[in-house]
Amino acid sequence: MTTAERLGFxxxxxxxxxxxxxxxxxxAVNQGIQSLLSDGIVSSATLMTPCGWARExxxxxxxxxxxxxxxxxxxxxxxxxxxxxxxxxxxxxxSLVTDEGYFxxxxxxxxxxxxxxxxxxxxxxxxxxxxxxxVELTHADNHMGSLYGIQTGRHFIEEVFEVCEEYGxxxxxxxxxxxxxxxxxxxxxxxxxxxxxxxxxxxxxxxxDYLLGLPFRGAPGETxxxxxxxxxALLRNLHPGVSEVxxxxSLVTDExxxxxxxxxxxxxxxxxxxxxxxxRTIAEEGILPVRWRDLRELQRAKx
Amino acid sequence: MTTAERLGFxxxxxxxxxxxxxxxxxxAVNQGIQSLLSDGIVSSATLMTPCGWARExxxxxxxxxxxxxxxxxxxxxxxxxxxxxxxxxxxxxxSLVTDEGYFxxxxxxxxxxxxxxxxxxxxxxxxxxxxxxxVELTHADNHMGSLYGIQTGRHFIEEVFEVCEEYGxxxxxxxxxxxxxxxxxxxxxxxxxxxxxxxxxxxxxxxxDYLLGLPFRGAPGETxxxxxxxxxALLRNLHPGVSEVxxxxSLVTDExxxxxxxxxxxxxxxxxxxxxxxxRTIAEEGILPVRWRDLRELQRAKx
Numbered sequence: 087m088t089t090a091e092r093l094g095f096x097x098x099x100x101x102x103x104x105x106x107x108x109x110x111x112x113x114a115v116n117q118g119i120q121s122l123l124s125d126g127i128v129s130s131a132t133l134m135t136p137c138g139w140a141r142e143x144x145x146x147x148x149x150x151x152x153x154x155x156x157x158x159x160x161x162x163x164x165x166x167x168x169x170x171x172x173x174x175x176x177x178x179x180x181s182l183v184t185d186e187g188y189f190x191x192x193x194x195x196x197x198x199x200x201x202x203x204x205x206x207x208x209x210x211x212x213x214x215x216x217x218x219x220x221v222e223l224t225h226a227d228n229h230m231g232s233l234y235g236i237q238t239g240r241h242f243i244e245e246v247f248e249v250c251e252e253y254g255x256x257x258x259x260x261x262x263x264x265x266x267x268x269x270x271x272x273x274x275x276x277x278x279x280x281x282x283x284x285x286x287x288x289x290x291x292x293x294x295d296y297l298l299g300l301p302f303r304g305a306p307g308e309t310x311x312x313x314x315x316x317x318x319a320l321l322r323n324l325h326p327g328v329s330e331v332x333x334x335x336s337l338v339t340d341e342x343x344x345x346x347x348x349x350x351x352x353x354x355x356x357x358x359x360x361x362x363x364x365x366r367t368i369a370e371e372g373i374l375p376v377r378w379r380d381l382r383e384l385q386r387a388k389x
Numbered sequence: 390m391t392t393a394e395r396l397g398f399x400x401x402x403x404x405x406x407x408x409x410x411x412x413x414x415x416x417a418v419n420q421g422i423q424s425l426l427s428d429g430i431v432s433s434a435t436l437m438t439p440c441g442w443a444r445e446x447x448x449x450x451x452x453x454x455x456x457x458x459x460x461x462x463x464x465x466x467x468x469x470x471x472x473x474x475x476x477x478x479x480x481x482x483x484s485l486v487t488d489e490g491y492f493x494x495x496x497x498x499x500x501x502x503x504x505x506x507x508x509x510x511x512x513x514x515x516x517x518x519x520x521x522x523x524v525e526l527t528h529a530d531n532h533m534g535s536l537y538g539i540q541t542g543r544h545f546i547e548e549v550f551e552v553c554e555e556y557g558x559x560x561x562x563x564x565x566x567x568x569x570x571x572x573x574x575x576x577x578x579x580x581x582x583x584x585x586x587x588x589x590x591x592x593x594x595x596x597x598d599y600l601l602g603l604p605f606r607g608a609p610g611e612t613x614x615x616x617x618x619x620x621x622a623l624l625r626n627l628h629p630g631v632s633e634v635x636x637x638x639s640l641v642t643d644e645x646x647x648x649x650x651x652x653x654x655x656x657x658x659x660x661x662x663x664x665x666x667x668x669r670t671i672a673e674e675g676i677l678p679v680r681w682r683d684l685r686e687l688q689r690a691k692x
Contacts, residue, residue, distance in 0.1 A: 112441075113470070113647045138415075138441025141491070142470035142648070167416075167445035172478060173490045179478045186521045187476045187514065188444070211490065218489045341644045344416045345445070 088295045088327035089261070093376065093384055101376040102321075102368070103294075103330040104359055105227070105258075106131040107158055109147075110140035112168065114342040118335045118356050120146055123153045127359045128333070130154035130378045132227050135215045136163075136170040136189070148220030154378045156225035156255070157216050159209055159246070161196050161232040163189040167345040174211035179204050193230050194237035205233075206245040213253055225378035226250055227258030234259075234282075236272060243282050247289040256381040258330060259286060260297035268320040270299045270332060292385040295327030302334070304351045313354050318367050328376055333358065391598045391630035392564070396679065396687055404679040405624075405671070406597075406633040407662055408530070408561075409434040410461055412450075413443035415471065417645040421638045421659050423449055426456045430662045431636070433457035433681045435530050438518045439466075439473040439492070451523030457681045459528035459558070460519050462512055462549070464499050464535040466492040470648040477514035482507050496533050497540035508536075509548040516556055528681035529553055530561030537562075537585075539575060546585050550592040559684040561633060562589060563600035571623040573602045573635060595688040598630025605637070607654045616657050621670050631679055636661065 090101050106119045109131040116139055122128045133143055133155055147155040161182060163169050169188040172179035181201035183189060190196045216223055226246070228234070235241025243259075250257045261283040263269060263276040271279065286293045298320050300313065320331065336342055338353035346352065358364055393404050409422045412434040419442055425431045436446055436458055450458040464485060466472050472491040475482035484504035486492060493499045519526055531537070531549070538544025546562075553560045564586040566572060566579040574582065589596045601623050603616065623634065639645050641656035649655065661667055 113644055138471050138473065141472045141489070145469070166448070168441050169444045170441065171476065173474065175475065175482045175486050175490055178480055183478050186444075187478055187518045215490045339644070340642060341416055 089292060089381065090295060090327045093328070093380055095374070098326045099374060100324045100326055100371070101328045101374045102324065103129045103328065103376055103378060105129065105330055105332055107227070107229070107332055107334050108134055109155065109158065110134045110137045110143035112137070112139050112341055112345070113142065114339040115139075115336040116143045116146070118337045119143070122335055122356070122359070123150070128335070129375065130156060130224060132156040132158035132225070133216055133221065134158045134160045134170075134229060135212045136160050136173050138168070138170065141219060144216060144219035144221050151222050154224040155221055156227060156378060157213050157223055158227055158229050159212055159233065160229040161189055161200065161205070161208070162191065162193055162230045164191055164230065165345045165347070172208050172211070173215050174208045176207065176211075179208060182208060192237075193232040196232045197235060197238045197240045200242065202242060202245055205242045206249065209245060209249045213249065223253070223255060224382050225257065226255045231271070234271065234275070235278070236275060239278075241278070243285065247286055247291050250291045251289045254382065254386045256292035256378060256385050257286065258297060259283060259293040261293055261295050262325070262327075264296070266323060268298045268300065268316070270297045290385060292381045294330050296325055296329040297332070298329055299332040303348055310354050310357070314358060314361060314363060317358055317364060321364070321367050321373065322371060324371065324373060328381070392595060392684065393598060393630045396631070396683055398677070401629045403627045403629055403674070403676050404631045405627065405676045406432045406631065406679055406681060408432065408633055408635055410530070410532070410635055410637050411437055412458065412461065413437045413440045413446035415440070415442050415644055415648070416445065417642040418442070418639040419446045419449070421640045422446070425638055425659070425662070426453070431638070432678065433459060433527060435459040435461035435528070436519055436524065437461045437463045437473075437532060438515045439463050439476050441471070441473065444522060447519060447522035447524050454525050457527040458524055459526055459530060459681060460516050461530055461532050462515055462536065463532040464492055464503065464508070464511070465494065465496055465533045467494055467533065468648045468650065475511050475514070476518050477511045479510065482511060485511060495540075496535040499535045500538060500541040500543045503545065505545060505548055508545045509552065512548060512552045516552065526556070526558060527685050528560065529558045534574065537574065537578065538581070539578060542581075544581070546588065550589055550594050553594045554592045557685065557689045559595035559681060559688050560589065561600060562586060562596040564596055564598050565628070565630075567599070569626060571601045571603065571619070573600045593688060595684045597633050599628055599632040600635070601632055602635040606651055613657050613660070617661060617664060617666060620661055620667060624667070624670050624676065625674060627674065627676060631684070
């Protein structure tokens with residue numbers, strides 16, 4: 087049974103969430119995401135509580151509770167000029183950081199060194215920080231996929247589900263992994279994803295049917311038109327069930343340019359779902375909007 | 390004996406350090422301070438390691454080791470949109486943070502709640518972070534004067550001097566507090582400062598003779614010309630010995646405007662020491678430049 091069916095939709099219905107990741111990363115990202123949320127262009131955003139501008143994003147979210155904002159559980163710090171680290175203050179987080187004191191740069195180093203007990207404490211601390219700032223969290227997901235064990239197989243999904251169960255938050259895990267383009271998790275993880283989805287069901291944590299996104303980095307020769315064509319293809323190929331599409335929109339400012347590896351691509355993702363061609367595709371395909379808030383209600387009603 | 394005399398200068402010589410505080414706070418501040426350091430307009434800058442852009446400032450400092458960069462020991466987080474917290478990862482820092490998980494907003498709350506053992510661990514962690522990033526630290530000072538006990542009398546100077554002794558770093562403490570304008574520490578602390586200076590001597594930590602600065606916030610009707618006149622008056626009234634003047638320069642950008650309470654004043658402080666009138670005043674008064682590096686060598690030679 088798909089998550090869509092559990093929400094009361096039919097077996098052929100295709101439902102879509104568009105999530106803006108990295109809310110709080112910097113001021114340019116905050117400005118971009120706030121405008122997309124306000125205009126109803128994206129369904130939701132997820133907040134990186136360890137980042138320097140998280141409080142701006144959180145206080146804005148606390149004043150706009152009709153919009154969906156979740157927590158972007160963060161265990162990696164991938165840029166060179168802008169950095170962040172753990173927010174748990176109650177004890178050691180040394181297994182989560184480099185010699186410099188920041189989170190590891192990539193998921194692989196995190197997976198290798200992280201102590202599951204420290205991961206669990208940091209998961210809770212990131213959620214508690216968002217709640218303390220007044221955010222009414224609708225869901226949780228994970229920055230750079232560090233918690234899934236994508237790089238080494240060493241994952242932290244038990245810890246995530248325990249915490250999501252405790253806080254009544256649905257989580258970004260795709261029940262189904264396909265071989266098609268646009269799948270965010272690598273297909274080798276298909277069997278592991280099946281076990282993870284079963285564990286989510288046991289814990290009563292609501293998850294997605296599919297998870298989609300465009301490559302984070304631009305291909306040579308890419309233009310806005312080719313980029314849009316990729317997204318249109320993803321939407322036309324949507325499967326029945328609840329799909330989440332991940333984007334990383336931002337205003338393109340001096341601030342973003344000064345640290346981000348793909349600032350112009352972030353600007354393209356700012357335009358994508360405002361584009362009439364994308365909006366027309368969604369309408370033509372009969373794709374239905376759904377919100378993380380709906381998945382959260384499903385989860386909490388069962389509890 | 391003044392610190393100037395200990396450096397080999399005469400009893401009437403007036404020596405000046407101009408320090409740019411808050412290096413690492415944001416990209417606009419980094420750009421501003423880097424240009425002032427490069428052009429020799431300020432003598433030194435001090436790095437706020439807990440801030441999001443600290444790594445940019447630190448990596449730049451590591452590539453410019455002929456310039457003086459110290460550590461701006463930070464225990465307060467005063468803005469609303471941009472926030473930071475402890476960098477110690479080895480254990481609890483809970484006495485240093487609010488319920489949100491950030492440093493307290495003001496020195497008073499910090500003085501009230503901070504556990505001296507946690508302060509000491511965080512002092513070391515901030516220094517170690519700078520060293521891990523390759524900065525050859527020349528000195529230490531303190532953001533918002535939180536460690537001096539200015540608000541409640543509860544200070545952390547013993548912890549600071551122990552750590553400064555351990556790392557061979559001179560520290561921003563004025564041996565003399567006066568009743569004149571431009572004194573950064575309040576005159577009620579004069580007797581306490583005397584005891585602190587004595588303790589510094591016992592520990593072999595080199596300190597300043599005088600500490601000066603302009604008010605952090607602008608007065609009504611203030612112009613660049615009136616602001617500059619205040620600084621010229623400070624310089625003309627300089628006493629014999631080593632004086633440090635604190636400034637907080639920054640480029641004025643959208644990023645700075647989005648969180649800072651006094652962005653235009655930060656822009657004025659960007660211009661001040663480039664201004665021919667200020668430079669002429671320094672020359673006319675026969676004020677001699679001195680560097681934190683010289684004070685550090687004095688301290689290390691004694692050790």
